[in-house]
Amino acid sequence: MASLNVGNLGEYLREQRRTAQLTLRQLADAAGVSNPYLSQIERGLRKPSAEILQQLAKALRISAETLYVQAGILDERDRDEAEVRSVILADPSINERQKQVLLQIYESFRKENGIAVDEAGKKDDPSKPSS
Incomplete structure (x- = not known):
């Protein structure tokens, strides 16, 4: 931090x-x-x-x-990701299931581009081996 x-x-x-x-x-x-x-x-x-x-x-x-x-609590990339999630979750025009599917698609694209995030929202470092 x-x-x-x-x-x-x-x-x-x-x-x-x-x-x-x-x-x-x-x-x-x-x-x-x-x-x-x-x-x-x-x-x-x-x-x-x-x-x-x-x-x-x-x-x-x-x-x-x-x-x-x-x-200085959050860096710019973290803020951008948090804002995307907030906008999706706050959208009244889609239901909860659709929001979750949209977030899953978003995460799959991020993972495909080398930016993996676990369920708690913490970034995984692709250079470190998983346990």
């Missing part, structure tokens, strides 16, 4: 908050965190947990994965 890049995360959060036309207090209230704590995150003084990042993402109406990437 990469180390948290708190300074860039804070700048990114501030930019997203301003784009959403929210005050610091409004975002803090919407995310369920204290105003001083959010201020410290934006100034790069605090490292928020993944749970706090998720609350902030929900309040800002952006994906939590985007904030995880900014914080």
Whole structure:
């Protein structure tokens, strides 16, 4: 796991908050965190947990994965994969069986291209022998 890049995360959060036309207090209230704590995150003084990042993402109406990437918790490829899965699972126009089939097809293409993922969503390293 990469180390948290708190300074860039804070700048990114501030930019997203301003784009959403929210005050610091409004975002803090919407995310369920204290105003001083959010201020410290934006100034790069605090490292928020993944749970706090998720609350902030929900309040800002952006994906939590985007904030995880900014914080260094998730790398860009992991975020892309998570977003594909999220979109498939959230689609109301297909039923659960169809969603599972679509995810299986997606995984088979990834495996065919050398990017295998186990059921828990962890990447298998094709260079290591299986146990």
